Amino acid sequence: MYSEKFTETIHACRFCFMCRHLSPVGNVTYRESDTPRGRALMLDKVLQQPQLLENPDFQSTIYDAELSAACRTHCVSHFDEAGLLLAARRDIVESEKVPASIRQVADSIKALPLTVKGEAKAELIYYVDRYTERHQPEIAVAMEKILKSAGIRFQMISGADTGKALSVLGYWNDAKEAATNFARMARSGEQKLVITSCPASYDSLKNDFPKYGIDLGKELEVLHTSEFLQRLVRTSQLPLGPLAIQSVFPLASDFLKNYNAGFKAHEELATLAGVTLLPFGFNREESYTAGEGGVVMDELNPRLVSKLVQHVFEQIDNPEQDTLLVLSPYTKYVLTKFAPKKIQLTTVEELIAARIKE
């Protein structure tokens, strides 16, 4: 079993309560089994009795995990509970005991084709993830506007997954295949750079691809759009007009913050652009992404995601006035869809695009 490789994590976490306060799902379901301790305890039981991996209660708990990895960042020893759950999901899939609902989501992702738009001789590839493409097209529209205004030739790849959603669902082999397809297409032109607005895809390109043996980095640099925009603004490649929004409350991304430690590009970009970042919620450790780490959580358990959104909503001091800077298209989508009242949301792409002189 893959989860056996995480025995040290299981043994550390199974009786440890030290990061339970940062468990987004636990904080809205109130269930002990939705905390790092509860999950480790459960997977310890599975190590003792492997047939329990088929238990529907255990399976649903494993798939309800939001994988924010806030606990790993918080933990003084950085035990990898998110990695443990991913391994358990892979065990479920590879033992062919995967719940039908999960299989359906995976099948629908596998069926998506990759599509390419734009010039083959472009300078960069802009990868448009599923949430941007289907639900938040304004993010891509803003990015296109920025690229055109900066005079950058670009190609857009969209449609299929880079492999992230599949790997998070436990379909490691299919994820690898999706990643290989993506790499083949991305390498077919002369581009030197891939950018994406989606932190999950960014993490996949940067950190998962090497695990599949795909070294994209040698040929193509990977940047999140906030890093790319920071470069553009720093090097004055964009003619920026006056500020439309003076201050925003950033919602840190799980993938950028907890999977790519030290990621600060959006903060530096805000400083360069003269936008003040105000602290959101009552602490800087909790994940306020409403399940971004789960990548497709809204498809797995929309009821749970609506509770996560409600929790984020309750942290907004003044919903009519405050603008939240969202770093993930997934989060923007679920906050738009599930919040009890309209929330003012923006992204780095929209923030910068709004300042471009026409």
Added chain:
Amino acid sequence: MSNNLTTIMESSRLAGRSYVDAMIRSELTDAVGADYVSSNAADQLGHSIDYYWIPEMWHDRGRENPKAQYIVHPGSAEEVAKVLRIANNYRIPVTPWGGGSGSQGGALPMYGGIILDTKRMNKVINIDTEALTVTVETGMNAQHMEWAVEKKGFSTMHFPASIACATIGGFLAHRGTGVLSTKYGKIEDMVMSIEVVTPEGEIINTLPVPRHASGPDLTQLYLGSEGTLGVITKVTLKIHPIPQCRKFHAFLFKDMHQAMTAGANIMRSRLRPCVIRLYDEPETARLIKRVLGLDKQGAYLVFGFDGFESVVNLEMAEAIRICQRENPEDLGEEMGQAWWDHRYKFFYPPYMFHMPQAFGTLDTVATFANIEKVYWAMKNVVNQNFPEAAFIGHYSHWYEWGCMLYARFIVENPPRDPEEATAYYNRIWDMAIRAAIANGGVINEHHGVGLKLGRLMKDLYGPAFKVLADIKKVMDPNNIMNPGKMGFRGV
């Protein structure tokens, strides 16, 4: 629980879920909502182990711990009341569960029944910036409460090592304490008033202020009652302005006795340190070395003051002068600050003790005249009877009259067989705690009694225990609230 119902529930459990389960579940669902009643196997497992070593060991050895049939998450005192009325009607045991971080087995559903998990009651109700109080629901995580209060520019000053692990209700139920207790008090000193749901499902409030001459103090009766007398659902606590500064200083004394003299002298001088912590020689060599990198023989003592900087500087200078009388090695501010910065690190794996080790925190409290006697009595009894056990200790919470001893025993390889391990573990506790009681100590200072130490309550209280048992009988006639804990009658 009546024998009849026990039999019905037991046989229904053996036969799988039957209509009896389904009927009771319907009533509970009606009380708290479908999302908040669970008999899910993952939840039952999560709620079958708290921070008590025995259930951890039991699990580690592949055994099954007792599990609750229903886990309910009421969202208000009214919903708690409904659950307790149902439980009374069917005589089902109810075990309140906050964060499950208690080390005494207090939240374990030893007779099955209902786990009443309080975490859904997690709202801040009011922050009063005139009286400087906060009113919260008691299922709130203590770290979340502190963050919410800090956002308004104040602090609860309740900083236990388990601040992120536990609910505020759990601290009230166990008379918990935080690292700054020496100045700001234990939780029982911080409480203004509480709301309680009685075992029979009535919602009551204690008086709005903690100082009065209007009869005995009902609030204090519930504090430390560990879910045996009802469910505490709301609390108003004192809060404090964030101090201008907090400073620390550390010394290394030749031995624990010299360090104790210095610590006691600071307290007798009536200076008001926010913290004093003194580690005995073995713990200095073991933990202080591991976490702070101090590789020296002796007893490490750290203290701190907070408040206005000018006052802190004066108090600090006086405390340093008091310590210097014993000729310690001055480790300076830096080694004091380092201790504060790493104060929670001790509790994370792998710094914390873990399986297969057997370990326990023998925490007790006594006057300055007795506390070292208690230390030596416990240490000797452990060393003499269990030479394989290490015994370490520190003194964490200091009062004008004495201090708390946080002693620990650690056994590297306890028996593998779980029954044998249980018997072995209990023998250490029985001997050590009886040694403490014989020398003026008590069962416990801030972790409570629970399942772990209930059997020793009669040793501690003598005939006075009957008064407690009678209170329990009157207040909980059907004995549904956390039966079998704190030495009270089981099912």
